[in-house]
Amino acid sequence: MNLDIIGLGDINYQIAFYVEHTPPSVYYQHLSQIEPLQDQQIAWFGNEFGNGWRKQFNVYAKFIYQLAQPDLCNTKQIASWQAYRDSLLLKKNSGTALLFSPPNLENQHAIHIIAGRTYARQLISTHKITANLEWLNDEFAIDKANNLIVSPFLDYRQLSNIKIEKLVSLVTVLRQQNKT
DSSP states (O other): OOOOOOEEEOTTOSEEEEOSOOOSSHHHHTOOSEEOOOTTHHHHHHHHHOHHHHHHHHHHHHHHHHHOOTTTSOOTTOSSHHHHHHHTTTSTTSSEEEESSOOOTTOTTSEEEEEOHHHHHHHHHTTSOOOOOEEOSSSOEEEGGGTEEEEOOSSTTTSOHHHHHHHHHHHHHHHHHHHO
């Protein structure tokens, strides 16, 4: 299992999305750690790498804002998901990460969300993770023992508002399980 954690966000993440592809730049393709985002960097990503990256950040922010669990990612003092995205998402001490490396399931304190069924199946078939997924439908799966969820990709059409609600409920189930 790859224990190198590579991506964007908080090194002490409590919730992480795992995506298959890095941003299309040499810098990010050779990243070797988690790097927190800086002010205005999300806007820069959208301008530099296109609408697909902008959508990923937007959907992630909508999800966290809807999750609204103060001990996980404090959104209580934030007026909107857009304000959350611009002020806290993937920054140091945000509790969030967008990772390009396979999930480190040894981190039992985090919720791990693999973005995309195809990517999840690839990780399992290549033995980059060992998971016992219970498929809830064609898009969502859960492994309660590993705090692992498979969800649609971070895109408006794939992870729509109604599907964000489903993901919020799955994360809530895992968090309640971990408190007992």
